[in-house]
Amino acid sequence: MDTVTLTIDGRRITVEKGKTVLQAALEHSISIPYYCYHPGIGVDGSCRVCIVKIEKMPKLQIACSTVCADGQIVSTQTPDVVEARAGIFEFLLINHPLDCPVCDKGGECPLQDYSYTFGPDQSRMEFARRTFDGEGVRADVDFGPTLMLNRNRCILCTRCIRFMRDIDGDAQINIIDRGYGSEIATFQEEGVHSLISGNLMDVCPVGAITTRDYRFKSRPWDNPEAVDTICTLCSKGCNTTAWLRAKPEWAKGASLIRFTPRFNPDVNGYWMCDIGRFEYHWVESEDRLRRPLVRDERGVQQPASWNDVVSRLGDRLVQAREGLRFLLSAHASNEEFFLFSRLAEKLAVAESARGPREDSESSSAAARASGGGAPRAVNNARGPREEPAPPTQQLRWGGEPGPPTRQPRWGGDVPLISVGWRYRPKSQPEPATFRVPPVDAPNVNGARSFGFVGGTLADQVAQADLSAIRAAVEAGQVSALFVFDPGPEGSIGDTEWILRARARGVLPLLIVQGVLLTDLARAADFVLPGASWVEKEASYMNDQGRLQGVSRAIPLPGEAIEDWEILVKVSVALGVPLDYTNAAHIRADIATRFDDRKGFEGLATLEFGRPVAAQNWLQASNPSERWKWDFMFQDLPPVKGAVDPLAVPMPAGVIPLREVK
Amino acid sequence: MTFHPKMAYDATFHKSARTLEDEGPPFVYTPENRARFEEIVKRYPPDRRRSAVLPALYLAQDQAGYITANAIRYVAGLLSITPADVEDVVSFYTMFHTKPVGTFVVQVCRTLSCALNGAERVTESLTAKLGIKPGETDRSGTFTLVEVECLGACDRAPVVMVNDAWHERLTPEDAPRLVDDLRARGEAAVSGCHHVIEQRKP
Ligand code: SF4
Ligand code: SF4
Ligand code: FES
Ligand code: FES
Numbered sequence: 001m002d003t004v005t006l007t008i009d010g011r012r013i014t015v016e017k018g019k020t021v022l023q024a025a026l027e028h029s030i031s032i033p034y035y036c037y038h039p040g041i042g043v044d045g046s047c048r049v050c051i052v053k054i055e056k057m058p059k060l061q062i063a064c065s066t067v068c069a070d071g072q073i074v075s076t077q078t079p080d081v082v083e084a085r086a087g088i089f090e091f092l093l094i095n096h097p098l099d100c101p102v103c104d105k106g107g108e109c110p111l112q113d114y115s116y117t118f119g120p121d122q123s124r125m126e127f128a129r130r131t132f133d134g135e136g137v138r139a140d141v142d143f144g145p146t147l148m149l150n151r152n153r154c155i156l157c158t159r160c161i162r163f164m165r166d167i168d169g170d171a172q173i174n175i176i177d178r179g180y181g182s183e184i185a186t187f188q189e190e191g192v193h194s195l196i197s198g199n200l201m202d203v204c205p206v207g208a209i210t211t212r213d214y215r216f217k218s219r220p221w222d223n224p225e226a227v228d229t230i231c232t233l234c235s236k237g238c239n240t241t242a243w244l245r246a247k248p249e250w251a252k253g254a255s256l257i258r259f260t261p262r263f264n265p266d267v268n269g270y271w272m273c274d275i276g277r278f279e280y281h282w283v284e285s286e287d288r289l290r291r292p293l294v295r296d297e298r299g300v301q302q303p304a305s306w307n308d309v310v311s312r313l314g315d316r317l318v319q320a321r322e323g324l325r326f327l328l329s330a331h332a333s334n335e336e337f338f339l340f341s342r343l344a345e346k347l348a349v350a351e352s353a354r355g356p357r358e359d360s361e362s363s364s365a366a367a368r369a370s371g372g373g374a375p376r377a378v379n380n381a382r383g384p385r386e387e388p389a390p391p392t393q394q395l396r397w398g399g400e401p402g403p404p405t406r407q408p409r410w411g412g413d414v415p416l417i418s419v420g421w422r423y424r425p426k427s428q429p430e431p432a433t434f435r436v437p438p439v440d441a442p443n444v445n446g447a448r449s450f451g452f453v454g455g456t457l458a459d460q461v462a463q464a465d466l467s468a469i470r471a472a473v474e475a476g477q478v479s480a481l482f483v484f485d486p487g488p489e490g491s492i493g494d495t496e497w498i499l500r501a502r503a504r505g506v507l508p509l510l511i512v513q514g515v516l517l518t519d520l521a522r523a524a525d526f527v528l529p530g531a532s533w534v535e536k537e538a539s540y541m542n543d544q545g546r547l548q549g550v551s552r553a554i555p556l557p558g559e560a561i562e563d564w565e566i567l568v569k570v571s572v573a574l575g576v577p578l579d580y581t582n583a584a585h586i587r588a589d590i591a592t593r594f595d596d597r598k599g600f601e602g603l604a605t606l607e608f609g610r611p612v613a614a615q616n617w618l619q620a621s622n623p624s625e626r627w628k629w630d631f632m633f634q635d636l637p638p639v640k641g642a643v644d645p646l647a648v649p650m651p652a653g654v655i656p657l658r659e660v661k
Numbered sequence: 662m663t664f665h666p667k668m669a670y671d672a673t674f675h676k677s678a679r680t681l682e683d684e685g686p687p688f689v690y691t692p693e694n695r696a697r698f699e700e701i702v703k704r705y706p707p708d709r710r711r712s713a714v715l716p717a718l719y720l721a722q723d724q725a726g727y728i729t730a731n732a733i734r735y736v737a738g739l740l741s742i743t744p745a746d747v748e749d750v751v752s753f754y755t756m757f758h759t760k761p762v763g764t765f766v767v768q769v770c771r772t773l774s775c776a777l778n779g780a781e782r783v784t785e786s787l788t789a790k791l792g793i794k795p796g797e798t799d800r801s802g803t804f805t806l807v808e809v810e811c812l813g814a815c816d817r818a819p820v821v822m823v824n825d826a827w828h829e830r831l832t833p834e835d836a837p838r839l840v841d842d843l844r845a846r847g848e849a850a851v852s853g854c855h856h857v858i859e860q861r862k863p
């Protein structure tokens with residue numbers, strides 16, 4: 001790596017060649033404010049607040065566009081820089097309303113933070129500020145279906161314009177008019193229509209662009225909690241942060257208030273899509289399953305206790321066991337896939353011990369051809385699939401003694417476990433650099449690792465192929481169907497055929513383990529309420545084959561329990577007990593059994609986030625904005641039980657806080 | 662795409678008071694203009710087609726008299742850029758009109774040199790003579806009066822530009838005479854008269 005060495009504020013700093021002075025400073029926690037520069041959308045050089053003095057250069061320079069050179073001597077604190085910078089801030093605030101307490105960005109606003117730190121302490125603006133439709137809220141206008149724009153607050157940094165041009169690929173935002181009259185607008189007030197529009201709220205350094213979903217719902221200074229997690233609504237697996245409203249547990253209303261992207265250069269960069277950002281309301285909605293349900297003799301679903309449900313389920317399943325099939329959503333985590341495979345395996349073993357019937361010639365020949373007699377658990381995924389399946393694609397049945405050469409007669413060729421997901425290509429502009437994949441489930445690659453779906457981790461995922469199970473159900477060969485769907489409604493793909501089979505009476509027993517009272521759950525005999533992705537710690541494998549974990553952000557609703565617990569209960573009721581005591585235990589077991597399997601490295605040591613006070617989160621996370629957060633909350637009344645920020649030793653290079661009167 | 666019934670998605674809160682671009686009739690170049698456009702666009706590298714936006718807009722304005730939303734969409738389509746990009750340009754330059762204008766667009770410079778030399782008085786006298794305020798068009802559709810920024814002839818301030826021709830050192834007293842001249846001689850008076858005025862003045 002080519003490096004250059006320069007001096008900033010007396011500190012010798014070595015950085016990669018080609019970095020700008022601003023980047024060098026930020027990497028070494030030297031405070032230089034910036035607005036128009038954003039690490040994800042590049043340099044523009046229009047706001048001028050990153051101004052610094054560079055020796056041998058006649059005038060002050062902007063740090064964001066000046067490339068580091070050997071021997072450069074940069075100062076950010078000399079009186080001329082301080083004065084020039086304060087002057088720029090004064091200009092930025094000429095038309096900007098000074099009503100931070102009623103602004104939605106207040107408390108997490110770079111303009112607020114930087115102005116406190118670097119700006120003048122008084123405004124000399126004696127004239128009327130430029131306002132749009134009038135004072136206050138009427139400058140707020142629609143900015144497309146997901147956003148609002150407050151034109152009074154805009155500082156014309158053009159980040160939103162460049163985001164739309166470079167990341168979204170469809171330049172829908174522009175500046176109309178010129179000079180003093182300039183304003184951010186869309187053509188004919190059509191608003192921003194984009195699948196990634198929510199990011200505009202994040203890139204806007206002031207409260208000009210806000211999301212309709214979040215605006216005026218919470219305040220950063222209420223001390224909400226934040227949890228680092230990942231999004232599971234598609235196969236990309238964006239790294240995100242879930243924000244929880246500051247409220248006592250008994251208070252009404254949802255606790256999840258927003259999702260924001262978390263920087264991960266290998267997965268999502270700085271961004272996330274609107275589906276991941278806004279589609280979380282179902283988690284705490286009325287439709288959530290809160291209690292186990294059993295259909296009684298009159299055909300009505302009645303709530304029951306877990307013990308009751310599980311023992312009755314056991315009775316029914318033991319009878320129907322031979323024709324039991326599993327249909328899992330690719331929203332299942334690795335842990336859940338693993339438990340299902342263990343369960344199926346144990347059932348298969350028990351089944352063959354009970355009295356294996358001879359296989360027909362053709363099926364055992366097929367079993368030998370596919371490389372061994374392991375139960376057929378690979379569902380015939382359409383798309384790239386090699387025959388015979390490569391070794392990583394086969395389900396390895398642990399170390400259990402089993403029938404090594406025999407395919408148990410579980411209804412012939414129908415796989416024990418099928419995996420479904422919705423395939424929905426998203427329409428995005430051609431040049432978009434942040435693309436949302438068509439697979440609406442996080443863990444198709446996990447299903448591949450366990451051998452439920454064909455193809456290697458690197459292959460493109462196509463439509464789910466459920467034709468085998470569907471044909472079997474429609475032909476009445478399946479006596480019990482166990483559906484597991486921990487995702488939002490519809491994400492498992494089409495389930496109409498199950499409902500139709502139920503209506504025709506060819507599917508005697510339907511068990512649904514999931515999170516929402518969907519039509520499928522309404523049709524089930526047993527409904528087992530499980531956890532959504534924000535209520536458990538679990539691991540998923542995204543479309544790059546990358547193992548990532550979701551963190552527990554909120555408690556489970558009602559009597560719902562985590563899915564691994566449900567499966568352990570069910571296995572006990574079936575007489576094939578799985579002896580796991582927690583999710584970490586399961587992960588450790590996967591790691592030992594699959595130590596040779598690609599993608600599971602590090603599973604046993606996967607770390608999960610915990611809800612932390614936003615204040616601490618801001619300091620620990622988000623390295624790109626790190627130093628900014630270092631002095632956030634400084635001027636707010638101390639939070640009960642919080643550390644006195646002034647008592648914490650300040651990292652080198654951080655500007656001491658000014659007292660705010 | 663809808664996310665959840667609880668989310669205020671697609672709800673309309675406020676529209677701004679801004680006047681939108683006039684939609685206008687459907688717009689396409691005439692065959693001659695289309696040919697000229699193809700000629701112009703060849704001057705730019707294929708990946709820089711968007712640079713032809715100014716000449717393309719001038720063609721559109723010449724053809725339709727002013728720039729309509731439909732013309733913006735048409736030009737954007739030709740150059741493979743978004744209407745927002747084109748509107749950005751249209752709204753930046755005073756030379757593009759987004760409302761119908763008169764036969765003669767009288768543009769009074771109001772930037773520093775002209776302002777110091779009494780441009781405001783020129784505007785006032787034109788306002789009085791034509792009976793319209795800056796930004797307006799008279800009822801007969803002959804004159805449009807606008808105030809613009811520096812016209813690049815500061816050494817002969819105050820400057821007034823009628824359509825594409827300068828009229829320099831135009832004093833408030835000369836302004837009504839220019840209007841009469843334009844009324845009497847039409848297009849012929851648009852250019853050239855400034856020399857006369859200039860020579861007359863020391
Ligand atoms: S709306 Fe926000 S991001 Fe866009 S130019 Fe204004 S301040 Fe910048
Ligand atoms: S792209 Fe996929 S993983 Fe990322 S936020 Fe959107 S739905 Fe979630
Ligand atoms: S950040 Fe450098 S000019 Fe805006
Ligand atoms: S100031 Fe009027 S022409 Fe330049």
